[in-house]
Amino acid sequence: MDRQLRSRFPDIRLAEGVIVKAPHRLFAGKDLLLDVRAYLNCAGGEWNDNSGYIRLGDNVEIGPYSVLWGAGGITMGNDVHIGAHVSITAHEAKQIRPENVDVFKPLDMEFAPVIIEDHVLVCSGSVIIPGVTIGHHAMIGGGAVVTRDIPPYALAVGCPARVIRFSNAEQGPQDLGATRALANAT
DSSP: OHHHHHHHOTTOEEOTTOEEESGGGEEEOSSOEEOTTOEEESSOOGGGTTOOOEEEOSSOEEOTTOEEEOTTOEEEOSSOEEOTTOEEESEEEOOOOTTOOOTTSOOOEEEOOEEEOSSOEEOTTOEEOTTOEEOTTOEEOTTOEEOSOBOTTEEEETTTTEEEEEOOTTTOSOOHHHHHHHHHHO
């Protein structure tokens, strides 16, 4: 696998123990770092016809022990840093109905793409669920569980993640009251 990845992505930096399932469904720009024991499942499995993908822009770092499940599609822009022990999934199982007593019946799945725009930092231990978009220049605090879209320039923390402030180069940090009003509108 290392040889196949290195032939497709000459700038890739692979640490020890990296696993990439369905590497033909991985699309990446320059300067990709997959840190220690990162796990990327780029396609899914027979339960989604192996139709998933993971698309990574330039200068992307996937931190140690992070897991990306791309069955519903994961796209990251340029200059994205994913910290250690982060879980990003583009699919999830539907709730099992009470009358279903067959433990061997395959689960019904839902698929929704995850989009992480340019210049985003996702701190260690965060979880990002299917269907979420994280806007450019946003930061996700450590241990956050992102269950809805995060706007650009936002700092989101907690479980579930909520925006606590905005910061951008032109305006600087914004007032928390205005931040709450904007976050509640999204």
